[in-house]
Amino acid sequence: MYLRSLFVLTSKDLAIEFRTKTLFVSAVTFAGLLVVLFGFSVSGWSAFELHSLPSILWVLIFIAGYLGLNRQDDKERWDGALLGALMAPIDRSVVFYARVLSNTLFMVLIELVLVPVFMVVLRQSVPQVPMLFIVAMVLCTLGFMALGTFLTSVASASNLREIVVPILLFPLAIPLFLAVQTITQAVWYASGLGFLTAWWAVLVGYAVLFLVMPGLLFEILVEV
Amino acid sequence: MVLVQFRKGFLVILFIAMIVSMYLDFIWSPPEAQMGDTVRILYYHVASATDAFLAFGITAIASIVFLIKKSVFWDRLAAASAEIGLVFTTLVLVSGSIWGEAVWNVWWTWDPTLTSTLILWFLYVGYLLLRVSIANRDRSARVSAIFGIVAAIDLPIIHESVTWWRGIHPSVITASGFNMPPSMVITLLFSIAVFIFFYLFLLRMVTLLQQDKDALDDLREQVRKKIHQQQNER
Amino acid sequence: MLLSEVNFALEKGEMVGLQGLNGSGKTTLLRVMAGLSRPTKGTIEVLGQPVTASVRKAIGVVFQESMLYGDLTVRENLLYYAKLYRVVDPKDQVALWLEKVHLSLDADEMTKTLSKGMRQRVSIARALLPKPQILLLDEPFDGLDARHTLLAESWFESFAKEGSGVIFVSHDEKQVMKLATRRVTIDGGYLLQGGLT
Structure with a gap:
């Protein structure tokens, strides 16, 4: 029952996005533009200096991820669409998990386009341990989207939503950011891979923490 | 009335203690061997930091109690504590920055505690913005x-992760390793104590202020309803 | 908006007309009953228990928001809700209701392109499709033309006849007189007249 509702809600999000493609197109274009701006800034850098650039990738992804959260929220606000799901005879935490799931799927798709663009424009090599990079990317995206979806609900009644959400989101996401950028730097050049245990723990811990906690609190959060 | 008198007595003692504290900070305690007089910033810096983190803790505890008891008192306490906490966190950052410039010649350093304090500042701003915008x-x-x-x-997790992150970066400055004579320790502890009582005093005042504001809002709402009813009867 | 003292019970087969001035708390009352808001004080019980997922299954609402997704077609929207409410034979039921609200021809249009009145008809179909035992209607005739207003009235009445409880808000006094089996007026959260139980 639970999984069926989750499927109904998520496939509705996918149907909308595959039809309109607005989130995908706008996030990729915007993040791509940021890559170009970074490109201008670092055009005079030496190969050695460019070495530390992969960690910057996550600044772009976090910004694009926030845009995605915002867009998802807007879509569900139009003519009260979210209210319909909240009044449906389903456990309300499903609404939260469906949002996290579709947000994560969209974001991973966006990243799959963005990362190659990043490598080409900023003259970066291919990660030397690509599998670990992809695992870190997916874990980080899941944690970020769980946290972000939770905070979007926290701020949903705020009339300063657009600015309050990032101000709540980015400070709380700092451990995630430090973890993923450290791991990225290590797997990109296959150096210091043995010293990452704590950082992997942060990635997994964040995903677990912000998948479990909001599921318990969502009921209190959505009631107006 | 008793409450007001108590507050007055408390205020007088607090005022005297503050003057004593200033005397200890600026005149009585000796300059430090290497840092000289700049060490005096430390008394304010550490005392403010105590308040900043104490206020954050009180906000969290009051929040938990509020969710259990649903009484407005705890909500007001959480809000008041956050407001005061933001002020002290700002003081920590400013005094830390000045001290850093005087001692290490840098305005900012990614010291884990300093970084956590900066993030704490953002969390406070977010909390208060969230509050007023609903x-x-x-x-x-x-x-x-x-x-x-x-x-x-999340704050301890943030602190831990910043510490680990610093661990793999070259550490320019270490804050450890200067021994304080007893006179400095006494001055520092006295400053912290005065700041904690100052925080408690502020907490009481801001909570009362918020209570009055809420009462005023309720009155306004009642008046509005009365006017509406009278208009309807006509 | 605060609701202070509202004590009232909705009986089976009743059609209650909820009246009150702007800002008197009509919408708030309906939202509390739908489980969207919680009362500041006191309790709300629907079908003898607090509003939980199993109770929500029995509640159908037409509110000022259509609760439809603009980027889904009319049919997709109805199918989505039919599946969430676990309606048996969702496709047939959706086709049936599309026929009833005269939107079969527009079934594959994007919902955001519909006019206000058409969207309201979809919203009514969405509410009635799972055959609710309780109908909460906030200005359900808003934007409907004369013909569809009559149609909608007849549907709501037949739901009441079949044993559902209906509460509706309408600004049209004559319509309330015509439809309501009982009238309830609230003002500033106080129930002024009507069915105190």
Whole structure:
């Protein structure tokens, strides 16, 4: 029952996005533009200096991820669409998990386009341990989207939503950011891979923490 | 009336203690061997930091109690504590920055504690923005309480991760390794104590202020309803 | 908006007309009953228990928001809700209701392109499709033309006849007189007249 509702809600999000493609197109274009701006800034850098650039990738992804959260929220606000799901005879935490799931799927798709663009424009090599990079990317995206979806609900009644959400989101996401950028730097050049245990723990811990906690609190959060 | 008198007595003692504290900070305690007089910033810096983190803790505890008891008192306490906490966190950052410039010649350093304090500052701003931007009082209280608790759970994780992150970067400055003579320790402890009582005093005042504000809002709402009723009867 | 003292019970087969001035708390009352808001004080019980997922299954609402997704077609929207409410034979039921609200021809249009009145008809179909035992209607005739207003009235009445409880808000006094089996007026959260139980 639970999984069926989750499927109904998520496939509705996918149907909308595959039809309109607005989130995908706008996030990729915007993040791509940021890559170009970074490109201008670092055009005079030496190969050695460019070495530390992969960690910057996550600044772009976090910004694009926030845009995605915002867009998802807007879509569900139009003519009260979210209210319909909240009044449906389903456990309300499903609404939260469906949002996290579709947000994560969209974001991973966006990243799959963005990362190659990043490598080409900023003259970066291919990660030397690509599998670990992809695992870190997916874990980080899941944690970020769980946290972000939770905070979007926290701020949903705020009339300063657009600015309050990032101000709540980015400070709380700092451990995630430090973890993923450290791991990225290590797997990109296959150096210091043995010293990452704590950082992997942060990635997994964040995903677990912000998948479990909001599921318990969502009921209190959505009631107006 | 008793309460007001108590507050007055408390205020007088606090005022005297503050003057004593200033005397200890600026005149009685000796300059430090290497840092000289700049060490005196430390008394304010550490005392403010104590208040900043204490206030954050009180906000989190009041938030938990509010969610259990649903009484407005705890919500007001959480809000007041956060407001005061933001002021002290700003003082920590400013005094830390000045001290850093005087001692290490840098305005900012990615020292884990300093970085956590900066993030704490952002969390406070977010908490207060969230609070004021939700019109429905009941919902604002509930949502802020949840955020307050989540932020408090996350702050130690943030601190830990910043510490690890610093571990793999070259560390330019270490804050450890200067021994304080007893006179400096006494001055520091006295400053901290005075700041804690100052915080408690502020907490009481801001809570009362908020209570009056809420009462005023309720009155305004009642008047509005009365006027509406009279208009309807006509 | 605060509701202070509202004590009232909705009986089976009743059609209650909820009246009150702007800002008197009509919408708030309906939202509390739908489980969207919680009362600041006191309790709300629907079908003898607090509003939980199993109770929500029995509640159908037409509110000022259509609760439809603009980027889904009319049919997709109805199918989505039919599946969430676990309606048996969702496709047939959706086709049936599309026929009833005269939107079969527009079934594959994007919902955001519909006019206000058409969207309201979809919203009514969305509410009635799972055959609710309780109908909460906030200005359900808003934007409907004369013909569809009559149609909608007949549907709501037949739901009441079949044993559902209906509460509706309408600004049209004559319509309330015509439809309501009982009238309830609230003002500033106080129930002024009507069915105190």
